Amino acid sequence: MNKTVLFPRQSLYLLLWKTVTMSTEELLSVDYEVYGKVQGVFFRKYTQSEGKKLGLVGWVQNTSAGTVQGQLQGPASKVRQMQEWLKTTGSPQSRIIKADFSNEKKIESMDFKDFRVVR
Known part of the structure; x- marks a missing residue:
């Protein structure tokens, strides 16, 4: 019975911690x-999954040049983690040569509700 009582408290604590962390970090x-x-190797799907796991919002899409592009938004530390993932990890079958980042800026609120694959 204690486990039933503790689980909601732990969940509430984690939710509050995430809210406080996200609200205090730029x-x-x-x-x-x-x-x-990076195309034909499930890179977009893995990018979406990793972005969601980190609590980020944004989008990812293939380009006609054979690259993958998109936009990330969220707490600075999580954006940094995702940038590192994009440079070094990607999907299991991908082979990353490089990742370029541009238009970095501080924002007051996020422009997206979730992280989506654009087709």
């Missing part, structure tokens, strides 16, 4: 483009 927006073998 928000960033940054555009990105990833080069290499």
